[in-house]
Amino acid sequence: KQEVTQIPAALSVPExxxxxxxxxxxxxxxxxxxxxxxxxxxxxxxxxxxxxxxREQTSGRLNASLDxxxxxxxxxxxxxxxxDSATYLCAVFSRGGNTPLVFGKGTRLSVIx
Amino acid sequence: xxxVIQSPRHEVTEMGQEVTLRCKPISGHDYxxxxxxxxxxxxxxxxxxxNNVPIDDSGMPEDRFSAKMPNASFSTLKIQxxxxxxxxxxFCASSPGGLGxxxxxxxxxxxx
Numbered sequence: 001k002q003e004v005t006q007i008p009a010a011l012s013v014p015e016x017x018x019x020x021x022x023x024x025x026x027x028x029x030x031x032x033x034x035x036x037x038x039x040x041x042x043x044x045x046x047x048x049x050x051x052x053x054x055r056e057q058t059s060g061r062l063n064a065s066l067d068x069x070x071x072x073x074x075x076x077x078x079x080x081x082x083x084d085s086a087t088y089l090c091a092v093f094s095r096g097g098n099t100p101l102v103f104g105k106g107t108r109l110s111v112i113x
Numbered sequence: 114x115x116x117v118i119q120s121p122r123h124e125v126t127e128m129g130q131e132v133t134l135r136c137k138p139i140s141g142h143d144y145x146x147x148x149x150x151x152x153x154x155x156x157x158x159x160x161x162x163x164n165n166v167p168i169d170d171s172g173m174p175e176d177r178f179s180a181k182m183p184n185a186s187f188s189t190l191k192i193q194x195x196x197x198x199x200x201x202x203x204f205c206a207s208s209p210g211g212l213g214x215x216x217x218x219x220x221x222x223x224x225x
Contacts, residue, residue, distance in 0.1 A: 034213055043204060044216040051212075089156070091214060101146065101214060103156050 002027045002094045006104035013080055014112050021075040021107045023090035028068045031093040031100075035064050035075050038087045038106070047088075048075070080111045117217035119205050125223045131193040134220045137186055138207030146214070147180055147190050148204040156204075162188065195224045 003026045013019050023033070032051045036044040048057045048064040050073065056065040063076040077084055089106040118137040126132055138145050147159040160170040165182045173180070177196070182188040192199055200223050206216045 032213065036216075043218045044206075046213060046215065049213045093208075093214075100144070100161070101158070101208075103158075105155050 002030075002092060002102045004090060004092050004102045004104040006088075006090060006107050008107060009105065010108040010110075012110040012112060015080060015082060017080050017111075018076065018078050019080055019109075021077070021088050021109070023073040023075070023092075023104055025071045025073075025092045025102075027094055028071055029095040030068065031095060033064075033066055033073050034091045034093070035062075035073075036089045036091065038089060040086075044089065077109075080109075082111050082113045085109055085111050117205055117207050117215055119203075119217035119220050121220060122218065123221045123223075125225065126195055127225050128196055129194045130224075131191065132195045132199075132222060132224075134190040134203050134205075134222070136188045136190070136205030136217060138188070138205070139209075139215055140186065142207035142209045142215070143185075144208040144210065145182060145188050146206045146208070147188070148206065149201045150204060150219075151201045159190070195222075197224045200224050 005024045007022050030052050034049045035047040037047050038044050050057050050064055050066045061078040066073045087106045087108045091103045093101050120135045143164050146161040148156050149159055150156045159172045160180045162182045178192055180190045202219045202221050204216055204219045206214050208214045
C-alpha cells in the first residue's frame with residue numbers, strides 16, 4: 001500500500017529565501033507525481049506534474065525533482081514571496097493496488113514580508 | 114475546456130435532509146474521484162470511478178453516502194440523511210489515465 005509523507009508539516013521563512021519542500025513515498029512503482037497548491041478556502045491548483053520517466057520539471061520559480069529509487073520528490077521555490085504562502089501537497093499516482101492516487105498531508109508555508 | 118465543474122458551490126441544509134452534489138469531469142478523462150476535506154482529517158478519498166465504473170468505495174464513510182456515474186460526463190454524490198458531521202468541502206477531480214489530476218472548485222457543505 002502506497003504511503004506518502006510530507007515534511008515539514010509547516011514552514012515559515014522570510015521573504016526572498018529559497019526553500020525546499022519534501023515528499024516521500026513507499027512504493028516506487030509510480031506513473032507520476034504531482035505537486036499542488038491550496039490557498040485557504042480554495043481548491044487545489046496543479047503546479048507541476050512529473051512523469052515516472054522524468055527527473056525534474058520547472059515552471060517559473062518552481063522546480064520539482066523526482067528520485068524513484070529513493071522514493072523522494074522535492075519542490076524547490078526560489079526567491080520566495082508572501083504570495084507563495086499556501087499549503088503545498090504532493091500526490092502520487094501508483095501502478096499497483098486498488099487506490100491509484102495517494103496524497104500527502106501537505107506542508108503549510110508562510111512567507112513573511 | 115472549462116475544467117472540472119462542480120455544483121453547487123455552497124450548500125446549507127438542515128440535518129436529515131438529502132444533499133446531492135454534482136460534477137462534470139473534463140471531456141475525455143477516464144478517472145473520476147470524489148474527495149472530502151476537513152481541517153481535522155485533511156483530504157480523504159471517498160470513491161473513484163474508472164470508465165464510469167466504481168472501482169473503490171472503501172472511503173465512503175457509511176451507507177448514507179452514495180455515488181453514481183451514469184455516463185462519462187456526469188457524476189453525483191448523495192448524502193441521505195445528512196448530519197452535521199458531514200459538513201466539509203467536497204471536491205471532484207478527473208484524470209486522463211493517470212496523466213495528472215484536475216480538481217473542481219469544490220462544494221462547501223454546511224449541515225445545521
